[in-house]
Amino acid sequence: MSQHPLPENLHIDTLAVRAAVDRSQYGENSEAMYLTSGYVQPDAETAARRFAGEEEGYTYSRLGNPTVTSFEMRLAAMEGAEACVATSTGMSAILLMCLGLLKSGDHVICSHSLFGSTIKLIGSEFAKFGVQTSYVSQTNVAEWQAAMQPNTRLLFAETPTNPLTDVCDIQALADIAHAGNALLVVDNCFATPILQRPLSMGADLVVHSGTKYLDGQGRVMAGALCGSKTLIEDVFGTVMRSAGMTLSPFNAWVVLKGLETLSIRMQAQSQQALALAQWLEAQPQVARVYYPGLKSHPQHALAMKQQSGLGGAVLSFEVKANTPEQGRENAFKLMNATRMVSLSTNLGDVKTLVAHPASTSHGRLSEAQRQVAGIQQGLIRVAVGLEHLEDLKADFTRGFQAL
Numbered sequence: 433m434s435q436h437p438l439p440e441n442l443h444i445d446t447l448a449v450r451a452a453v454d455r456s457q458y459g460e461n462s463e464a465m466y467l468t469s470g471y472v473q474p475d476a477e478t479a480a481r482r483f484a485g486e487e488e489g490y491t492y493s494r495l496g497n498p499t500v501t502s503f504e505m506r507l508a509a510m511e512g513a514e515a516c517v518a519t520s521t522g523m524s525a526i527l528l529m530c531l532g533l534l535k536s537g538d539h540v541i542c543s544h545s546l547f548g549s550t551i552k553l554i555g556s557e558f559a560k561f562g563v564q565t566s567y568v569s570q571t572n573v574a575e576w577q578a579a580m581q582p583n584t585r586l587l588f589a590e591t592p593t594n595p596l597t598d599v600c601d602i603q604a605l606a607d608i609a610h611a612g613n614a615l616l617v618v619d620n621c622f623a624t625p626i627l628q629r630p631l632s633m634g635a636d637l638v639v640h641s642g643t644k645y646l647d648g649q650g651r652v653m654a655g656a657l658c659g660s661k662t663l664i665e666d667v668f669g670t671v672m673r674s675a676g677m678t679l680s681p682f683n684a685w686v687v688l689k690g691l692e693t694l695s696i697r698m699q700a701q702s703q704q705a706l707a708l709a710q711w712l713e714a715q716p717q718v719a720r721v722y723y724p725g726l727k728s729h730p731q732h733a734l735a736m737k738q739q740s741g742l743g744g745a746v747l748s749f750e751v752k753a754n755t756p757e758q759g760r761e762n763a764f765k766l767m768n769a770t771r772m773v774s775l776s777t778n779l780g781d782v783k784t785l786v787a788h789p790a791s792t793s794h795g796r797l798s799e800a801q802r803q804v805a806g807i808q809q810g811l812i813r814v815a816v817g818l819e820h821l822e823d824l825k826a827d828f829t830r831g832f833q834a835l
């Protein structure tokens with residue numbers, strides 16, 4: 433159906449609901465979902481041209497699907513990227529990125545505090561193929577610089593990090609990467625394009641787990657890579673055709689609709705997280721709160737500049753304890769005494785989720801490794817949702833009263 437082209441220079445909130453709307457002959461206002469694995473070709477000549485890449489047109493959903501394309505184009509518009517490729521999960525986006533960019537003998541620099549499965553994938557699985565990895569402090573730019581080697585291909589950063597919300601300087605890392613002919617990849621899962629657009633600060637690629645805030649209601653798994661047309665279409669598109677970590681059209685439709693409310697959710701959940709963080713800082717049983725929106729956060733100024741003045745929706749706090757055993761016991765007591773918040777290691781939901789990193793996401797580390805990473809036994813991570821603030825405070829108060 434004929435559509436007017438969108439006006440230029442739209443704001444991100446508008447792009448979230450208006451970019452890449454694809455209407456069929458029926459003119460539906462909400463995007464249609466194309467649940468099909470294959471496409472009927474009008475004639476044999478067209479099929480031949482489409483398979484040869486000489487003509488646009490869908491052939492098979494591993495190679496492309498209109499619902500998946502809508503999600504890719506909308507997310508690309510929001511990240512300020514030329515192009516985007518959607519994947520089945522956040523991890524398969526990172527796998528695709530590695531398959532496309534790394535070869536035997538290459539070197540990668542990662543922060544210590546990357547998502548655990550990312551460290552496992554690059555540091556262990558790709559080590560089998562001769563890829564070497566160095567780990568550096570998230571916040572110390574000099575360490576990233578010192579780790580550069582002639583064969584460094586990638587710098588991989590995530591900001592803010594999970595669960596301690598450390599913030600790194602995207603612009604500074606991009607400069608280091610480019611001076612050494614390497615690429616900077618940023619996992620933008622926690623901030624989302626609403627708070628932070630890494631490509632505008634010099635990053636070459638953005639990685640997403642669509643499972644988190646892009647969906648926003650904890651329903652489906654999804655992932656994406658956003659960047660230049662050359663990288664997305666020529667490098668990753670080629671790998672994707674054979675490797676097949678394709679996003680299903682159903683999941684694409686869910687995250688496409690999720691994007692429409694991303695702006696309002698990120699703003700509301702960030703404001704709620706700030707209010708809860710300030711309240712937690714004032715509780716006598718709390719030793720420390722980690723949240724980029726707090727003045728006490730070591731990278732508060734950088735975070736406010738880099739993240740549109742918002743801290744995001746994830747915070748962590750440590751309950752007071754004299755020993756690690758007591759810290760763990762207190763964290764467990766507190767979590768078990770709540771009656772509303774969900775005990776879940778996921779994040780990015782409108783329901784508030786609490787988790788104990790030392791026994792779950794970081795449970796496979798030794799106590800010494802956890803100390804280096806700064807994950808204390810008394811640490812609780814909160815992915816703040818949309819419940820009323822007073823109800824959240826009341827639930828955590830039930831937790832504190834159990835100590």
Ligand SMILES: *Cc1c(COP(=O)(O)O)cnc(C)c1O
Binds near residue numbers: 640643653
């Ligand atoms: C969840 C997560 C991932 C992995 O995404 P999946 O969709 O679970 O595969 C990657 N990075 C970060 C920061 C995450 O929180």
